[in-house]
Amino acid sequence: MSYEKVLHLFTKLNRMPSYMYITVRCVCILLLPFVVGVISLVGSEDLSAISIRTTDFAPSPDAVFSIQGKAEMAVYRAFREKYPNIYPEGNSLSLTLEGPAGEAPLLMSIAGRTAPDVIHVNSRQSGSYIGRNFLVPLDEFINAEITKEAAIAAGIYDENVMYRDELEARVRPQIWDAVSRIGDDGKRHFYFLPFSYFVRVMACNKTVFQEAGLDPDVDYPKTWDELASVAQQIQSPEDDRYGIILGKEGGAGWTSLPFFFSMGSKIVERDESSGQWVARFNDEGAIRAADFYTKLVDAPWTDERGNQRFGVGLSDEAWPTWDRGRIGMALLYINDILINLDDRISSMSPEELGLVPIPVAPSGKSVTELHVRGLGICATTEDPDRMDAAWKFLRFVGSPDAEGVIVRTYVENGYASYINPEKLAQHGYSEYIHTVPKQWKDTLEFSLENSLPEPFGENCQVYIERASKPLQTAFSEGLPRIEDEATRLSRLQELYDSAVMEINEKMLGQVPPDVMAFRRKVALAVMLLVALSFAFLFAYIWRLFSGGGAETKMGFQGWLKKYWLAYALLAPALLAILVFNYYPLVVGARMAFLDYNVIGDSSFIGVDNFAAVLFDSVFWISLLRTAEYVFWSILLVFIPPIVLALFLSEIPKASVLFRVLYYLPALVSGLIVMLMWKMFFDPSEAGALNQVLAVLDVGPQKWLQDKSQAMVSIIIPLAWAGMGPGCLIYLAALKTVPEDLYEAAAIDGSGFWSRIWHITLPTIRPLVMIQLIFVLIGAFQSADNVLVMTAGGPDLATHVIGLEIFYGAYVYLRFGVAIAIAWILGFFLIGLTMFQMKRISRMSFTTASS
Amino acid sequence: MSGVTLSNLSKTYNPGSKDSFHAVKGIDLEIRDKEFMVLVGPSGCGKSTTLRMIAGLEEVSSGDLRIGERRMNDVLPKNRGIAMVFQNYALYPHMSVADNMAFGLKLRKTPKSEIQNRVQEAADILGLTEMLGRRPKALSGGQRQRVALGRAIVRKPDVFLFDEPLSNLDAKMRVQMRAEIAKLHARLNATMIYVTHDQTEAMTMGDRICVMKDGKIMQVDEPIRIYQSPDNLFTAGFIGLPQMNFLKGVVEEDATGVHFVISGVQELRVKLTDQLSGIARSNRAVPLTLGIRPEHFALCTEDDPAAIPAEVEVGEPLGAESYIHLLSKSGDKLIVRLSGIIQSGVGQLLCVKPDLENAHLFNSETGQRL
Ligand SMILES: Nc1ncnc2c1ncn2[C@@H]1O[C@H](COP(=O)(O)OP(=O)(O)OP(=O)(O)O)[C@@H](O)[C@H]1O
């Protein structure tokens, strides 16, 4: 609701000139949390009724379209029945972003204190959420020490409290550490409660198995070796048949997780002595797992017919191929209630779909990944009544009662044969148990037992992103194609060692003290340079605009008398600029030196934020990407309108038509332009641009998903939308060039090019320079369009510095670091700004002709 | 040899469209080599159009344009051997004075030293040496026009074209520049075509004057001859300040001789001289106009046979001479110039007689001088 209004405002803003609208939009993004906050404050409340907002289990318009939505609605109704005075409401943070940025809207709303009371938490996020104090410890609602019976016996029983037995029923042992943390007081504090579990298993397409001459019920892979050989047997591109689907790019780290777990790698572990989280995925098991995984993807082998092949599957863009039933195996989630809940398998019958555990590793173990969906109470909920209502809600939605409602919904909708038999028995549907495929049941049971949660240390979001890097490097180096195992393993070891070091540094902030001391020195120097540059800039601008001492003789009295009205009229604008531009700047400057927490205390950490930035490779990559972005912006956004305007001004006829044609795109608002082009860039053959290419006999391109094309693809929509408005500005300027200048030049002997070069361009040069600076500054700061288009991917190919700031602040929640980057970015723009200021100070805002 | 010959030259703007406009209607004009030809005429008569056709800035619609021996209709401006000075100077604002002058030479790949010599020379002639490094913005109007002249000079064109080059300057500057251009003509010995609507410029500068009206040439001749014997009413009225006086009437002959009867409120009879009588007699049937320049009047007595009685409307004694605006009994307005100071009160009755030796008779209908 309120958020959409703000979005609507955004679209309106888009009709402004691009540079203006980018600034306004940035301001709006910054203001967004406040606006939403104010709007929600205004909403009045019924005294007896308590409404809470929640990310899950709230009524939503599209709930009816999925069985999961129906089940959630049933739970919602059951809750309302039980607690008629509590009104859970949805949270329309419907902005969807790519990849890790997907969590950003929630984080932004937390920062702006407009977050829902009940928020979705998974184990990967839990570390950061808890570390950043986003979640209320559920101390007053959970008593893990004694059982309900013991409480009754001791006479301290409270209905509103969850005791040990209920807790144990709900929280699987392996995630006990994820939902709770041992606090400084030495006690265990719980922060969120699961309501749903998923485990990853091996899904097998039985039809494909049979086609390859395998019996799916017997020949499914039980060990890693079998996995490789079965996949080889299935893999036959000639028959449009592929072994297995495996992530190759940014998703590789996540796809391969079960292999690492099975080899006993802990990935991320809490160091018992220091209590710190440490990345550990460079142990021997991990290297073996990585070797196996990379070999699956790209190892050379020869098939029966003697064809040289590499790898036994397709990478993760191939899901459409899975969907049309041409891939043998895939690692997919199954649900602990409705086993085939996942879209990729929900339409497959037990005759088609085999579900088997992750093959056993050479270590003799099969350990898969357990994904937990849970809910916690957001720390922005301070009112005790709301807190209590929120607790009742999150306790209820994962309770046996709710589970019963869910099971009933599934059964009533005809899903009985796909439900976890254990749950069927528990909720009185034993008659269906025999209809559930035994293989599914066994796999679910086994996998739930033999699984570990995703890493849940602080900043573990970064893990998913970074853990793919060594794999990607291995692929690009062709490592799996090397025959000598020792060579492969030692190279992998190197890659993983450095990845672990980087993660420990970036994610967990662990740097040896001597290295840190050095970094602090460098950071201090850089920081001082930045500060000095800014001081210099301000002095420069001051000198530029304070036009000499004519008034000094007047004295303050005379000055006041003469100018009081002017200054009085100026005051509101000045005040607004002070409050909205300079106050945040000053506050922001301070934040660069804090380990800033949105909720709770922030500690002063000196120049450590700058140190973290300067010694982070991603920062330097983002600088490089920004340079690329700027380059393409100049080439595609800045130059074409000039060229177009020059040509249009030369065309004697129909130029109005051309002007209209070129201006039309500008009428489409910014966000829509982005989304529209994102559709055009659809990498499949059905994509609009690919269809155009097909006409020209060019094969489909991957556009935004191709590392080498992504950056250009991001700029193209900007070029498209900016062409008309940019061109119009120049056309207007060209009209001011006196005709007789051209005539004089013609008599002097100017041809077409010489005329443009010597007459036209010089006359519009001031405008060209100003536009150039606007484009440059806009390009340096751009983040929003990149976020919408690629969110920095693929593999950081479009990870510009503006986006790094966004990620730092809203994804990794390292506001201090983000601000430090912003200051450094500002530093790069100082030169440009000075130039621009100089131009503006020299402009006299008249139309002068010779 | 670089005279300019226009034969049946026509210009139609936007031919075939609704707002097509026939600006120049088949003119013939021969401008001799090294001649200073002035094109004058009222606003909109097609002077600029003619000049711009010569320059190649407008396409010729029909007819022939020759410079020297060469037909130039379809030759690019830069290849016509011309240079043009514009009313608004048209200096390149972002180039220095020197660069402005050198621009055309640079485009022609003239050697650097040559360019420098020519620019220096032109600057010396025009007194611009001090200003060579400045931008046009930092110059006065007169200086800018001098730069524009310089730009034309360095090119050493066969034909200079000027389109009202002085009209943006103040009166004093105009007089000064007029002299300078005249000197320049003498010095450079080039053909010059000069468009103006200022007849003083036309009279003082031109070897010959071409008077235009509505896209046609009314008369081409030396300034004095245009003044003394205008071919038609238009030229007669256009050249000369104050204007020639025109009196409409018919010819009557009686025993006393041939009379020009001024028709109007009250018929006035002016006895013609023998020379005019002859002309008048052969045009008895047509309505005529008698043209007399203001200086060709004298005071007379009422009984003079050529006396025109009139009432004083305004008297302008200027010292050496006086202009007196009169309203004749026939109802015609007259301006007469008399030498010395003539004191006259408004409404006072005055008798003037035209100097018929210097009067002209025109056919009122065709406008042609008889
Ligand atoms: N580009 C054009 N399109 C249509 N008509 C034009 C164009 N240029 C000039 N004319 C018309 O042609 C006629 C002659 O114009 P021209 O500029 O030659 O007049 P001029 O004698 O130079 O007058 P002035 O003394 O005012 O400069 C004018 O009536 C003018 O309106």
Ligand SMILES: [Mg+2]
């Ligand atoms: Mg003109």
